[in-house]
Each structure stands twice: as C-alpha cells, then as structure tokens.
Amino acid sequence: MVGKMPIPSYVVLRELRKLHLRRFQEPIDEELRGWNWDRPPLRPRTYLGLSVSEVASYCPTKRDTWLRRVAKVPSEGNETLKIGLLVHELIHETIKRVRKYLAVNENPLDVYRDVVEEVVGATEIPECIKDWAIRLVKHIAIQLIAEASWSSVGDGVNPWLSWISEVRVDGSLLGLSKNLRVDALTGSNIVVDFKLSKPYENHKLMITAYAMALEANLEVPVDYGLIIYINGVGNSLNIKAEPLYISSYLRKDFIDARDEVIDMILSEREPPKATSCNPACPFKSYCGVA
DSSP: OOOOOOSHHHHHHHHHHHHHHHHHHHHOGGGGGGGTTTTTTOOSSOOOOOOOHHOOOOSOOOHHHHHHHHHOOOOOHHHHHHHHHHHHHHHEEEEEHHHHHHHOOHHHHHHHHHHHHHHHHHHHGGGGHHHHHHHHHHHHHHHHHHHHHHHHTTTSSOOOOOEEEEEEOOOOTTTBTTTTEEEEOOOOOOEEEEEEEOTTTTHHHHHHHHHHHHHHHOOOOEEEEOOOOOTTTOOEEEEEEEEEEHHHHHHHHHHHHHHHHOOOHHTOOOOOOOOOOTTTTHHHHHHHHO
16 A cells, blocks of 8 residues: 655655754664574574564563563553554545545545545544544545645655555564564655654664664664654644654664663563553553553
8 A cells, every 4th residue: 555644745744854864974884684584693592573662662560561471461442542543544545545545536525535534434423523533534535636736746756655554564574573564665665654643762763773673674774763743732733754764873762772671571571560551551440650
C-alpha cells in the first residue's frame, strides 16, 4: 500500500535539509550499519524475536518486558492503546483510498467527498472522539489531494506516490521480530513513524530500530527518520513532524538497549517497579503504580 504523510512535503524537506550538515560532520560508523548484522556489535547474543517496543520500552525499568517474557503475565487492553490503533487505521485507510481514486483520475472534489464518507463509514469510531477523527481524515485527504493536484500542473510527477505505507520488515537478523511493521518508508529511504502521544526519548530508539532492520534487509543506507506526532484527541487537531538523524550515537543506544533486554530475559532477573507508569502500559494494573 502506497501513501503519503498528512503534512506538506515541502515542510518535511525543509526540516530534513537541516540534518544534512550534521550527517557530514558526524558520519555513521560503518560497523553500525544494519547490513553488518552478522558481526559484533550488531550480532545479538541470542535471537529472541524481540518487538521494538520491548527494546525501546516506555517502562524505565523494562519491567513490562519481564512480565511478558519471563513471568508470562497476559497484557491488558486499554483505551489509550485502542485509540492509537484506531488512528493508525484511519491514516492508512485514508491514504489507500485517496491513492486508489486519484490513480483513475477522478475529480478531486469527488475524491475528497467519497474518501471521507467511506473511511468514516467503514470504521467503528467511539462517539467521544468522532468529530476529532473526522477532522483527521479530512486533513489527510485534503493534504494528499492538494499535493497530487499541485504536482500534476508542475512536472507531472506525484512525489507522494513513491511512499510505501505499512512496510513489513524482518528484524530477525538483529534479534528482533520477523514481523516488524514500519508505518511508512519514502522513496528516498526516510523511515516514518506515527505517534499518538507527546514526544518520548524511546521514540528515537524505536525509529532507529526500524532503520537498522531496513538496512539489514535492503542493504541500503537509512540515515533519516521522521516522527509524526498527532495530538489533541477529542479537542483540536495538532500534527507535528520531528526529523531525526539516525546517528552512530542512536545506533549504539539501540544495541545497548537490545542487549540489556536479552540479558534480563536470559537471567530471568526481575526488574523493580517503576516510580510512575505510562498511561498506555498494558501491565499498569498489575504493577499497581500510578
């Protein structure tokens, strides 16, 4: 499925240009490229099929991973997780349908009307966030249609058509899951991740893991990431893009975090409870931490 993110491409390009100088000043160590998965430091001690969220956990002590992997405690669903999955579904369905209709040269106004009606009608949206969700779908559809229409009167090339959405990646070469899912990958190999939350430091580790897994599979450099923050659920729609240079520093952080989780699971060492829990943690009630 091919798509584009819900913010103007010129904004993205402007932000990414700021990172080019840093890449020149701080080149990535070759040994930290994903395609060197078969040698240290990338080669893991063992292969456990870790998820990205287990390596880059929201829990500061990684107790959630211990509960899941060692104690075998079943996770619990919660409203935060459900809304996050819903927003991802709305984004990808809107992208898919806009592209389908524009591919057959339908009138942009008809495309906008049909896509909004179809996506909203086909998705079960809680009443408490329905108005917000409709605004999100409309925003994405307008942005995609506008950029496609603009490019059609320029050089005739639609840059958003080169975006691949919901990319499945085999992360097993790095000790990760065989079924990683990357939200989007651009034609210039920029990995994109949508987040329905405020910025957290572990988001950088997550997108670094995806970038290195892509390098391991595709054997091409993935130097940049883009985290799209979608906030204001139930209130005003707020979308912000944070460009990221996938530096050697971040790659080392990912390797250290992965190896720490592997050691914890193999030793079955129980981590302490965190002093506070992320609202989306599926083990929050089990730990009993506010």
